[in-house]
Amino acid sequence: MKTYKIITLGASGAGKTVFLASMFKALSIQGDYTFFLEVEDQARRKRLNAIYTQVITADNWPEGTKYGDVSEWTFNCRVKVPTLDTYTACQFTYFDYAGGRLIDSEEDAEFTNIVQESSTILGLLDGKKIYSLMKDSNDLAVNIFLNKDLPNILKWMNTSRVPIHFVISKWDLIENEFSLRQVRERLLKIPAFEELIHIRNHANSPVRLIPVSxxxxxxxxxxxxxxxxxxxxxxxxxxxxxxxLACVLPDGLQARLSEVKEKQQEIEKTSKSKPNIFSNVLVFVGKAAQISINVASWAFIPPEFQVEKALLHKLSESIGLGLEGRRKASIEREEKLNQERNASLKLVKDEETALMHAVDNFAVIQNKFERVFPDSELILM
Ligand SMILES: Nc1nc2c(ncn2[C@@H]2O[C@H](COP(=O)(O)OP(=O)(O)OP(=O)(O)O)[C@@H](O)[C@H]2O)c(=O)[nH]1
Ligand SMILES: [Mg+2]
Known part of the structure; x- marks a missing residue:
C-alpha cells in the first residue's frame, strides 16, 4: 500500500489539530468527492471525532496538544464503487506535534526522522497572526510570528527538498479584508521566506499557499x-x-521526478560513454512534460511515488515539469476532469485502479482551488 507521510509544522495555537479533525470530518463520507477517508484504528477515530464535536458543539475549544504527544493519524483513502464494494487506494499519515516542540533547540531525533521521511511538509501559518501582520500592527503576535514561529518552521523546511504546503489557517478571519495575493506579497517581503521559495523553485519542488478555515x-x-x-x-x-491532501501526490511526484531527472542528467554529463537513451528507458510522455527516466534512476524514487505507467501518463498532464508546462485551471478543464473521474470510477476493481480514481478526484479539487486562487502556487522565477 502506498503511504504518504505528512508532517504538520506550526506554532502552538496555529490550528493544526482542529484542522486535521475538520479535514477528516469533511472527507469521512463519500459526498462531493468519490472517495472518502477512514481511520482504521477505532480509538483514534473516536478521538478525532470527539475533537471535532467539541469544536462545533461545546462552549470551549479542544486543549492544545501536549508536549510528549505525537498524534499520528493514518487515513485510508477509500473508493466505493456503484456495486458498493470498497477499495483502498492509498494511505495518508499525518504527524501532529505540540507546536512548542518546534522551537526546542535540543536535538530532537524523532522529529528529525519524521521530517526526513515526509512526502510533504505542511506548514500551518496562524491566520490570526497573519491578520495582524496584514494590518501592520506592531503587536506581540506579529513579533512572535516574524521572529519565532516562521523562522522555526523555515529551519525545518530547509532540511529537506520535498514540496511545501503553507496552509493559512483561520482564513475566516482574513477573507473579508485581504486577498490571497495581498498575503502572498506580504509574505514574500520576508527575506527568509522568499529565499526558501527560490530554492524550491530551482529544484522544481512545488510550494503552495493554501487558505483554509x-x-x-x-x-x-x-x-x-x-x-x-x-x-x-x-x-x-x-x-x-x-x-x-489533494496536492500531496501530484506535487510529491513532480518533486521526485525532477530530482531524479537532475541526477540522471549529471551522470549523463560526466560519463564518457553516452548511454543509449533507447535502452533501459522508462519513457514518460505527457502533454505538459516529456521526460524519460532510466530504469536505474527510477529505483531512486521512493516506493510511494513509483506509480504505474498509466498513472504517470495521467499525472504528466497536470504536473508541471518546467515552468512552461504549468497547467491552467479553468471551468472547461473542470468539466473534462469530472468526466474522467466518472469514467475511472467504473473501472475501479483493485488498489491500483482505486488510486487512479482517487487521483482524478485530487485533480478536480486542485483545479477548482487553483481557479479560485490562481496565486496559490509560489513561483518566482
Ligand atoms: N477563527 C478560527 N479559529 C480557529 C480555527 N482553527 C482553530 N482555531 C482556534 O485556534 C485554536 C488552536 O487550535 P489547535 O488546533 O488546538 O492548535 P494547534 O496548532 O494544534 O496547537 P498546539 O496543539 O498547541 O500545537 C483553537 O482552539 C481555536 O480557538 C479556524 O479555522 N478559525
Ligand atoms: Mg494541537
Missing part, C-alpha cells in the same frame, strides 16, 4: 483577550480543508 466564516470571533468566541447558533462550514 476549519470552521468557516461567521462561526467564531476573536476577543480582545486573545480568545476565540463561538457565535451562538452558528453552523460550521469548513473551507478548503480537503485541498492540502
Amino acid at each position: 476549519s470552521i468557516g466564516s461567521g462561526f467564531a470571533i476573536p476577543q480582545p483577550d486573545g480568545s476565540m468566541k463561538k457565535i451562538s447558533g452558528a453552523i460550521p462550514d469548513p473551507f478548503q480543508v480537503e485541498v492540502p
Whole structure:
C-alpha cells in the first residue's frame, strides 16, 4: 500500500489539530468527492471525532496538544464503487506535534526522522497572526510570528527538498479584508521566506499557499483577550480543508521526478560513454512534460511515488515539469476532469485502479482551488 507521510509544522495555537479533525470530518463520507477517508484504528477515530464535536458543539475549544504527544493519524483513502464494494487506494499519515516542540533547540531525533521521511511538509501559518501582520500592527503576535514561529518552521523546511504546503489557517478571519495575493506579497517581503521559495523553485519542488478555515466564516470571533468566541447558533462550514491532501501526490511526484531527472542528467554529463537513451528507458510522455527516466534512476524514487505507467501518463498532464508546462485551471478543464473521474470510477476493481480514481478526484479539487486562487502556487522565477 502506498503511504504518504505528512508532517504538520506550526506554532502552538496555529490550528493544526482542529484542522486535521475538520479535514477528516469533511472527507469521512463519500459526498462531493468519490472517495472518502477512514481511520482504521477505532480509538483514534473516536478521538478525532470527539475533537471535532467539541469544536462545533461545546462552549470551549479542544486543549492544545501536549508536549510528549505525537498524534499520528493514518487515513485510508477509500473508493466505493456503484456495486458498493470498497477499495483502498492509498494511505495518508499525518504527524501532529505540540507546536512548542518546534522551537526546542535540543536535538530532537524523532522529529528529525519524521521530517526526513515526509512526502510533504505542511506548514500551518496562524491566520490570526497573519491578520495582524496584514494590518501592520506592531503587536506581540506579529513579533512572535516574524521572529519565532516562521523562522522555526523555515529551519525545518530547509532540511529537506520535498514540496511545501503553507496552509493559512483561520482564513475566516482574513477573507473579508485581504486577498490571497495581498498575503502572498506580504509574505514574500520576508527575506527568509522568499529565499526558501527560490530554492524550491530551482529544484522544481512545488510550494503552495493554501487558505483554509476549519470552521468557516461567521462561526467564531476573536476577543480582545486573545480568545476565540463561538457565535451562538452558528453552523460550521469548513473551507478548503480537503485541498492540502489533494496536492500531496501530484506535487510529491513532480518533486521526485525532477530530482531524479537532475541526477540522471549529471551522470549523463560526466560519463564518457553516452548511454543509449533507447535502452533501459522508462519513457514518460505527457502533454505538459516529456521526460524519460532510466530504469536505474527510477529505483531512486521512493516506493510511494513509483506509480504505474498509466498513472504517470495521467499525472504528466497536470504536473508541471518546467515552468512552461504549468497547467491552467479553468471551468472547461473542470468539466473534462469530472468526466474522467466518472469514467475511472467504473473501472475501479483493485488498489491500483482505486488510486487512479482517487487521483482524478485530487485533480478536480486542485483545479477548482487553483481557479479560485490562481496565486496559490509560489513561483518566482
Ligand atoms: N477563527 C478560527 N479559529 C480557529 C480555527 N482553527 C482553530 N482555531 C482556534 O485556534 C485554536 C488552536 O487550535 P489547535 O488546533 O488546538 O492548535 P494547534 O496548532 O494544534 O496547537 P498546539 O496543539 O498547541 O500545537 C483553537 O482552539 C481555536 O480557538 C479556524 O479555522 N478559525
Ligand atoms: Mg494541537
